[in-house]
Structures are given as structure tokens and as C-alpha cells.
Amino acid sequence: MEERPRRLVAHTPPTEGGDWHYLDDHSRAVAELAASFAEPFGGQDVARWLGLLHDAGKAHPDFQDYLWACFREPKRKHQTVDHKTAGAAALSSANDLPQVLLGHHGGLSDLSAVTSRMRDATTTQQDRLGETWKRFLALDIVPAGAPPPTPDWAVATPQAHEFYLRMLFSCLVDADVLDTEHHWTSDATETRSLETPAITELWTRFQENQAALLDRVASGSDANSAVNRIRTEVYDACVERASLPPGFFRLTVPTGGGKTRSATAFALRHAIAHQMQRVIYGVPFLTITEQTVDVLREAVGTDRAVLEHHSGIEPEHDSQTGEETVDERWRQLASENWNAPMVVTTTVQLFESLFGRKTRQCRKLHNIARSVIILDEFQTIPSHLRAPIFDVLKELVANYSATVMLCTATQPVLDTIEDELARNGITITELAPDPARAFLALERVCHEWPAQDEPWTWDRVAREMQETDKILTIVNTVRHAGELFAALNDDDAFHLSTRMCGAHRRAVLRDIRERLDAELPCRVVSTQLVEAGVDIDFPVVLRAIGPLDRVAQAAGRCNREGKLPDKGRMVVFSVEDDAMPGGAYRIGTGVTTIMLAEDQVDFANPDTFNTYFRMLYADAEADERDIQHYRAERFYEEVADRFNIIDEATFPMIVECNDAACEAKRRLKDAAGHPGRRLKRAFRNIQPYVVTCRTHERGRFEAAGLIAEILPGMWEWLGDYDEKVGIVVPDRQGVGGARFNAESLFL
Secondary structure, eight states: OOOOOSSOEEEOOSSTTOOOEEHHHHHHHHHHHHHHHHGGGTOHHHHHHHHHHTTGGGGSHHHHHHHHHHHHOTTSOOOOOOOSHHHHHHTGGGSSHHHHHHTTTTOOOOHHHHHHHHHHHHHHOHHHHHHHHHHHHTTOOSOSSOOOOOOGGGGSSHHHHHHHHHHHHHHHHHHHHHHHHHHHOHHHHHHHTSOOOOHHHHHHHHHHHHHHHHHHHHTSTTTTOHHHHHHHHHHHHHHHGGGSOSSEEEEEOOTTSOHHHHHHHHHHHHHHHTTOOEEEEEESOHHHHHHHHHHHHHHHOSSSOEEEESTTOOOOBOTTTOOBOHHHHHHHHHHHHTOSSEEEEEHHHHHHHHTOOSHHHHTTGGGGTTEEEEEETGGGSOGGGHHHHHHHHHHHHHHSOOEEEEEESSOOOOHHHHHHHHHTTOOEEEOSSOHHHHHHHTOOEEEEOOOTTSOBOHHHHHHHHHTOSEEEEEOSSHHHHHHHHHHHOOTTOEEESTTSOHHHHHHHHHHHHHHHHTTOOEEEEEOGGGTTTOOOOBSEEEEESOOHHHHHHHHTTBSTTOOSSSOEEEEEEOBSSOOOOOTHHHHHHHHHHHHHHTTOOOTTOTHHHHHHHHHHHTTOOTTTTOHHHHHHTTOHHHHHHHOOSSOSOEEEEEOOOSHHHHHHHHHHHHHTTSTTHHHHHHHHHHGGGEEEEEGGGHHHHHHTTOEEEEETTEEEEOSOEETTTEEOOOOSBOGGGOBOOHHHHOO
């Protein structure tokens, strides 16, 4: 029988006959890793202390007994023992650090809860804490003295203090997970250590790719078109200005003006000039993440150069064995902490991590320091969250060596926010050489505004579509898209909405691009999901009236490349049923209507959007949910609960849209009894085949037998799934006589 270890241990052996993970080894390793992660913002000495003391409570005999019991009877569930309080108590003189240390497994708690816990511990557990500390000190790893005080810049405002602790928390959590992972699954450590290209190498590849692209353009008939001239001017300006000091930048470029490539050129050159560690792209919609990733990978390579992190990724498997590829395993691991040279994610993922409290969310935050952050289609950031969002961005720029780029064709006005930045010595620098001239030069669309008091029927819209071979119509709701698609009654037409899972939408977008490239008839009905950044080009676009920035983005899908002999045609119409999303969307639509009535809309003039956003923000709270107040109080739980970019709660439903979806669902069910890596992998694999529905409608779906829960928090759709429109919501009486309302169900 194996003898009990003579040294204090942190973790049991990973396999029978394997090595124990000793407490002093683990504490030192976590301390050094955490210190290295905190170096970009000068927090290395504090992070080292946190790493050394985070598991001090494991020195108590009760915890050692617990680990021994787990080793002897691995199949039995044993009562765990608190191991965080002892280290937090030892750091209590530092005042703020216990909040970081106590959260390193369960997440950051509100300051009031932490204060109460520490007060109770120091009054009721003095003997226990004393014994624990004595045994831990015997390891001889704790330096003399105390952690350094919190630097002045980190307490300049209460919110700055909150964010500083959040970043320290990220350093500690990631270091702890990585060292523990190395003990349990050394193969994961090997996968993480696979070579990734340096930023300098990526820039060299990007330059070569750009030169090849310019050669192809030069050989084409439209080499000297207005579009290509503006793209070249913007690109050259971004490269030239990349040596400017880190800070806030705008890139105001008309749709189709080469924004992605120009922003990337600036980011790579800027990162090299200032020894920054990565480029992070935040994009608002899943529909453009794949497009952005495709552009970047074509430009810099596929050898783990670009990490794509969002819920809709289709996992890669070996074609022979069906097992995940090495690169797929690397992507999954790198997604946990964003340890990659380039990261493409959603703004939801980015900002809900910056304001979250869970270890899973916060673990990546330290890797945002010393990075270039590109916020694409930046105007989509919710106006009622703009104050806390910009406060965090300001912190990243001012104190964490980051640069932020705000990229869009429709720049929102940030008067009060720019005033606040100026008070901190920060200005927002425009990178585009002459936005007004660029907008005028790239006026490729003729806008028509039929009388808004004479709404169109869907039959009228369908007739307009049938008169044109290649046409895109964008409407405001999923229900409207379904009604128009039915009225169109065209077997060769395409439908795009969130009734379709991500894999289905991507397949349809590929088909649309192929038909457009082949000059084949192509009629598309879509919700707003295609209008911001999606690279498709139609000669005619119809758009149901909506917020002005959305209408302008929709126009960017019309004559995008400027290849038509005349301008493209954009028609903005009203409909009899004016249902649309509420909140800022409906308010923005009202502002658009007012500006139309007053003849204030001119898409060739960027000042149009100054007027629009000033009117939109006139009565809008910049911090509607008092998030800044709760940040000042260090109420991390309250902040996380209040900060939601997607307001209404949803739940996921698996749909069987193809054989891959059926197989992914089968594997998820098989993995249900195997918690751990296998179940996590199965959950990741199912994401491309998920449609989300608003939670308040779940009861109706259940009562009608349309869904069934297959795992806690995961449901399967039992109704019909159409190869054109996705989920088919029955038009019949629901529970209690209420009709199913597709518009209220799907985002």
C-alpha cells in the first residue's frame, strides 16, 4: 500500500503511480507565472504574493486528510475543506487583496460579502488560521515583509481600483489553472506550447500578401477606380501613422473602403513599434467573425496565427478518425486565455468578460494588456452602456499599455466621453486622411425614400424583388423576413435570420457569394444580421426603415465594389406592420424619420451621423444601470448581473439541420455521464447547430411538445427545421390560447 506523502501537497496524482503535486512547488510556479502576467502593468510583485499565498489553506491537516481520502477512494465524493481563507487572512493588511484571493475558484464576490467573511474568520478561526499559517511558513517560500502598496494610479478613481484588482485576479486565475493543468494533463501544456508566429513575422507575411493583392488589382480593369484609390490612401495612412504613441484612434472609412486590411496593417505595425503582444478584433455579429477570420488568415497564414473565439465555430476533426485535430485542440485551449498573436472574438465576449466575475470570463483579461484592440462596427455598442465601456477602455489605454481603434463608417458622437478622456490627457486620433472626401468619392448608391406615410405591403416588396435578378431586402424582424420570403414564393431565393443555426447561415452566405460571383440570379431576404460588415455586393438593396446607422450599413451591401456603370439603387420603405426591436432601435428609427422629414440625411456627408447620434443620445443615459456606481463599491456580482449587452435572457436549442448536427447531438448525449473534458468538447462541438430562443417563451414550447431538455440548460428542437428558413414556428394556438409569436422568440 502506498505511503502517505511526507511533504505538504496541493493535488493528488493524475494517474495511478503518478507524482503528487507538492504545495511548495505549486505555490512557487503559480507565483512566477502570475508575476509574469502582471508585468505589463507593473503588478508583478503583488501578483507574486497572491500566487504564493493562494493555496496556503491547504497546509492545514484537515485539507491534507481530504486529499489523502480523495487519493484512497477516488470514486467517492468527499467533503472539501476551505483552503482560501488562510491566505486571504495573511494578506488582510493589504486591505484589497483578500477579495482577489478568495475568488480564485468561484469568482469575484462583492466587497461586503468578503469583508463579512474575513471578519467572521478572524474572530472564530484564530487558532485554525494560526496553525495553518505556521505549517505554511515552514515551507520557507514566503518572503519577508509585506506586499507592496497599491500604486497611486490604480486608486486614482474607485473604478480604476476595481479594474486593477480585476486584472490581478486574471493573472492569479490563469497562473493557477495553467500550473494545475500541467500537473493533471501534461499533453495540454504541450499543445499550448506549440509555436505561434511572432508579430514581426505576421507583419512580413501581411506585407507580402498586400503586395500580391495590389498586383492583382493593378492588372484588373478597375485598377484606378475610386474604390481602389480610397483603399490605397487609407491603407498608406494607417501604415504611416502606426508609429504614433499608444492611445485611442478612429478609423472612419466608408463601407467597402478596405477597413479590415487597413486596420490590421496599423495594428501590426503599431504593435511592433511599441512592443505590444497581440491584436484583438472585437466584432459585433457572428456573421462577420468568420469573414474577418478568413481575411486575416488569407493574409497572415493559418499556422495558429489567428485565434477565432466565439460560440458559432464549427470544430475541426481528422477526416479519418473523427477526433479533433491538433490545431483544434490548440484553439480550444488558447480560447481560455487568448494566448495567441491575433484574436477575433465578439464584442459580447470581449465586454462581458471585462465586466464579468467568473474565473472563466476573467482568466483572459491580463492578455488584453499591451494589446491593440480593434472594435469593428463600433457604432453597435449599446448607448446605455457606453460610460462603463469607455471607462474600462480608458483604463486599458492609460495604465495597461493598450491601444484602442474605433472602426466604422458611421462614427457615433462621443462628446461627453471625449471630454472625460481629455481630462485624463487622452485624445482620439483619426487615422483616415480625409473621411469627408472619401465618403464623397465613394458615393456609389442612389438613395430612394418613398413616402414614409404610404407603407408597402409584403406583396408590393415581393413584386419589386421579382423585377430584379440580383437584389437584397433587409427587414427589421424575423417574422417580417418569414412573411416576405413566403410572399416572394421563389424556390431559388435565399433567407437569412436567427431562426437558422450558425452553420446553416454560413452555408447560405457561401451559396449567395458563389451565385453573385457567377452572375446568377440571387434574391435574398434577410434580417439585419447581414448589414454590418458582411462582404456581399448587390446592385439593388431594399431596406425597411430603421435606425439611420443601420440603413447606412445596409447601403454598404449595394454596389460595394463600385463596379456598376451607374450607381447602385437603395430603396428605404416603410411597412404596414411597423413591429421592430424596442429600445434604442425604435428610438433610432424615430430619429431617422424626423431627419428625413427635415431633409437632414446625406450619406455622402459624415456630419449626417453627428446629427443623428446627438439626437439619439440626447435623452439616453450613458450608464443607465448604474454600473459605474457598483464598480466604485467593488460589487463585482452586481456589476456582472447588470452588464448585459444582450438584454433578454435566452436558452439554447439544438437543431438537426444536417448529419453533422445529428452526430454532434448524439455525442453530447453520450458525454452527459462523463463530466470533464469530454463533455466540454461535446458542448463546444454542438454550438454551430444551436438556435437561441427567449426564455420567457420556453413554457409555451414545452407545452406544445416542440422542445425537450436533454441536459441541464440545453434543449433540443422537436419541431420542423426547414432547409430554407430554419426553425418552423407553428402558426397555431399555443398554451392558454396565445399564438406563437416568432418575432418575440428570436433575436
